[in-house]
Amino acid sequence: MSIRDADLDALLEDAKLDDEGGPALPLDEAARSREIEALFARRDALLEARSLVPREGRLRRSQHVALGGLLLGAALLTVFARQSTTSQSGARRSVEGSPTVAAADPHQERPTPVATPASEPRSVDVASLPSLPSLPPVTAPLAERATASSSPPPASPRTNAEEEEAEDLLRTANRLRADKQWSEATRTYEKVLERYGRSGQAYPAMVSAASLRLNRLSDPAGALRLYERALAARPTGTLAEEALFGQARAYRDLGRTDDERSALRRFISNHPSSWHADDARQRLQELERGRGHETGAADNRAESPTR
Amino acid sequence: MTVTNQAFSITPYRAPTSDVARVASATIDADYEAQIRGAALGDRALAEALFHRLLPRIRNLVRYLTNGDHEAQDITQEAALAILQGLPGYRGDGPFHGWVDRIVVRVTLLRRRRSRTLAARSDATDVEEAQSTVGLELDERYAARRRLVLLFDRLPLEQRDVLVLHHVLDMTVGEIADQLGIPGETVRTRLRRAKVRLRALVDEGREGGRS
Numbered sequence: 001m002s003i004r005d006a007d008l009d010a011l012l013e014d015a016k017l018d019d020e021g022g023p024a025l026p027l028d029e030a031a032r033s034r035e036i037e038a039l040f041a042r043r044d045a046l047l048e049a050r051s052l053v054p055r056e057g058r059l060r061r062s063q064h065v066a067l068g069g070l071l072l073g074a075a076l077l078t079v080f081a082r083q084s085t086t087s088q089s090g091a092r093r094s095v096e097g098s099p100t101v102a103a104a105d106p107h108q109e110r111p112t113p114v115a116t117p118a119s120e121p122r123s124v125d126v127a128s129l130p131s132l133p134s135l136p137p138v139t140a141p142l143a144e145r146a147t148a149s150s151s152p153p154p155a156s157p158r159t160n161a162e163e164e165e166a167e168d169l170l171r172t173a174n175r176l177r178a179d180k181q182w183s184e185a186t187r188t189y190e191k192v193l194e195r196y197g198r199s200g201q202a203y204p205a206m207v208s209a210a211s212l213r214l215n216r217l218s219d220p221a222g223a224l225r226l227y228e229r230a231l232a233a234r235p236t237g238t239l240a241e242e243a244l245f246g247q248a249r250a251y252r253d254l255g256r257t258d259d260e261r262s263a264l265r266r267f268i269s270n271h272p273s274s275w276h277a278d279d280a281r282q283r284l285q286e287l288e289r290g291r292g293h294e295t296g297a298a299d300n301r302a303e304s305p306t307r
Numbered sequence: 308m309t310v311t312n313q314a315f316s317i318t319p320y321r322a323p324t325s326d327v328a329r330v331a332s333a334t335i336d337a338d339y340e341a342q343i344r345g346a347a348l349g350d351r352a353l354a355e356a357l358f359h360r361l362l363p364r365i366r367n368l369v370r371y372l373t374n375g376d377h378e379a380q381d382i383t384q385e386a387a388l389a390i391l392q393g394l395p396g397y398r399g400d401g402p403f404h405g406w407v408d409r410i411v412v413r414v415t416l417l418r419r420r421r422s423r424t425l426a427a428r429s430d431a432t433d434v435e436e437a438q439s440t441v442g443l444e445l446d447e448r449y450a451a452r453r454r455l456v457l458l459f460d461r462l463p464l465e466q467r468d469v470l471v472l473h474h475v476l477d478m479t480v481g482e483i484a485d486q487l488g489i490p491g492e493t494v495r496t497r498l499r500r501a502k503v504r505l506r507a508l509v510d511e512g513r514e515g516g517r518s
Contacts, residue, residue, distance in 0.1 A: 008506055012450070012474040015455055017408070022449040023456035024366035024383075025376050036358045039387050040351070046392070058343055174351075238384060271381075 034200045038238040039171065041204040044174055045211050045242070080206045166196035170205055177208070180214035207239040210246055220253035241271045248280065261287050332504045343403055347394045355389065362387065364404070367412055371471045372415045386414040408476055412486060416468070434472050464499035490499045 015023075020250035027035070036146040171193045176185035189209035192201050210226035227247040231240065244267045264284045266275055339360065345353030365386050370379040389410050397406055459467050472478045472486060473494075480498075484491040 008502060008509065011451075011455060011509070012470070014451060015371070015471075015475050016477070019360065019363065019364045020369060022370075022452035024363070024370040024379060027363065028365065031413070032359060032362055033441075035384075036355055039358065039384065039391060042384070042388055043391050046388075065514070173390060188345075238380075241381075291340065295481050 018282070020103065030200060034203070035071040035238060037167075037201065037204050041239065042242065044177060045208070047178070064128055082294050134186040162196060162202075163199055166192055166199035168287070169196070170201040173205065173208065177212065182212050186212045186217060201231060203234055206233070206237060207243055210243070210250075214250055214253070216245055224250035241267075241276075244270060245276050245280070248283075252283075257287060328483075342398075343394075343397070346391075347397050349395065354394065358391070360389070361407060365390070368408060368471075368475070369415050370456060371459065371475050372412065372448065372468065373419065381413050382418045384419055386411045389414050402471045409486070410474065412476075417463070424452070458505060461508055462501060462504055466497050466504060469497040470501040471503070473498055 086242050087237050169188060173185050173188035174190065176188055179185075181306065186209050189205040189212070192199070192205035194210070196202060207230050210223045213226065214223035224247060225252060227243045230237070230243040231247065234240065237243075244263065248260050248263035248267055251257075252261055259282065264280045264287070268284070271277060339357075342353045342357040346357045359494045360381075366379065366383050369383045369386055370376065373379040373382055377439050379427070391406055393410060400469070419470055459470070462470065468487065472483045473480070478486065480494045488493070
């Protein structure tokens with residue numbers, strides 16, 4: 001006997017969308033909070049990128065190339081000027097000092113390079129930040145790791161109070177980032193890791209700190225360590241897409257072409273429908289044609305197809 | 308495990324409170340309105356509170372339109388981000404949930420098109436996973452929807468889309484035609500075919516359940 005029309009209609013009637021009741025897998029409160037934290041972290045990263053670079057739409061590749069040449073020249077002039085006034089240039093790669101080149105962000109498609117206001121805090125002293133290697137290495141899932149740092153690690157098991165403190169600290173870091181206090185924001189994100197490494201806030205803090213180190217503090221090595229931690233802690237976490245893409249970009253900035261190629265392949269394989277997948281494929285093709293070796297970190301920032 | 312091995316109850320779940328819950332969920336209370344307004348103006352705390360409410364709805368709609376939970380998870384994040392970014396542009400001149408749902412549908416269809424692999428997979432063990440990994444009691448309504456969405460997973464995507472837009476979101480044929488960019492007659496044809504196919508799947512499930 002076949003199902004009656006009325007029964008089929010009633011089945012479909014029960015499918016009407018509401019706020020709870022499925023069919024998505026249930027999400028408990030803690031997981032929902034983590035999702036939302038990750039959502040706002042992604043949004044903040046986008047805002048951060050756009051606050052630096054007002055976009056007027058994607059540039060064509062040929063425009064990138066032309067602008068890249070101009071910007072490279074401008075960058076070299078700027079670096080020359082900066083080197084004459086500061087003795088701290090050793091900590092930074094020359095192109096990263098360029099105020100005319102947009103800092104990249106994993107969410108940003110293709111930045112339009114524009115002049116940055118003089119007040120733009122690009123000259124962050126990376127050396128003043130806490131040393132990343134002192135942070136505990138990731139050898140096990142984040143939730144099972146004990147933190148080892150100069151700050152006292154949280155008691156086990158973690159309490160609601162600790163979760164709340166971690167949330168507060170993360171909010172503080174988000175606020176600092178919104179205020180463009182990149183260095184202080186990075187420090188605060190990393191405090192979340194040091195003090196509340198087992199909390200649900202540690203993961204978004206890790207990726208946010210990595211993004212700031214890469215995009216704002218010209219510290220791709222520090223960013224890479226954080227991205228690697230995030231990927232080791234949660235290989236398929238909600239921010240894995242950002243972490244993997246960021247890792248590839250950090251490799252690129254460090255000139256580690258083979259590692260970049262591997263990271264791009266992993267990214268395309270794991271996130272084939274990502275907004276960045278086409279750019280990643282394009283960059284991979286470049287690398288495989290051998291062109292990637294010819295482009296230095298300088299013009300990477302100016303005409304990166306992966307940004 | 309597939310749906311055909313599962314006894315599929317043809318009796319729809321009719322919880323006495325479901326309509327009340329539905330009405331309540333569709334009603335924008337004062338708190339909710341404040342959250343929407345505040346979020347649109349950039350108040351982060353209100354935006355977070357708003358998304359606490361919205362996230363299950365977004366997840367549910369994405370899952371209705373997507374084969375499998377894993378890809379639904381990815382798309383949910385994209386859809387939620389699109390809503391968050393679009394909030395400053397929400398002017399309140401239409402139902403908020405309608406605005407949210409349209410964004411979710413748009414992002415989901417776009418993402419699905421961008422990834423052919425998304426359409427090819429279906430999580431056959433979803434119900435078991437839900438019971439075992441989340442540790443929440445599954446109520447009857449939830450279980451019925453899970454079974455239904457597992458049937459949706461076996462529909463051709465174009466039929467699934469019109470079925471979801473029409474029956475889950477209550478969109479008219481004209482609205483669906485606009486949303487999908489296809490003629491109204493095509494929408495009607497797909498709806499008819501979708502129901503025929505769905506009926507066959509339900510029958511198949513019942514037979515499988517008996518044997």
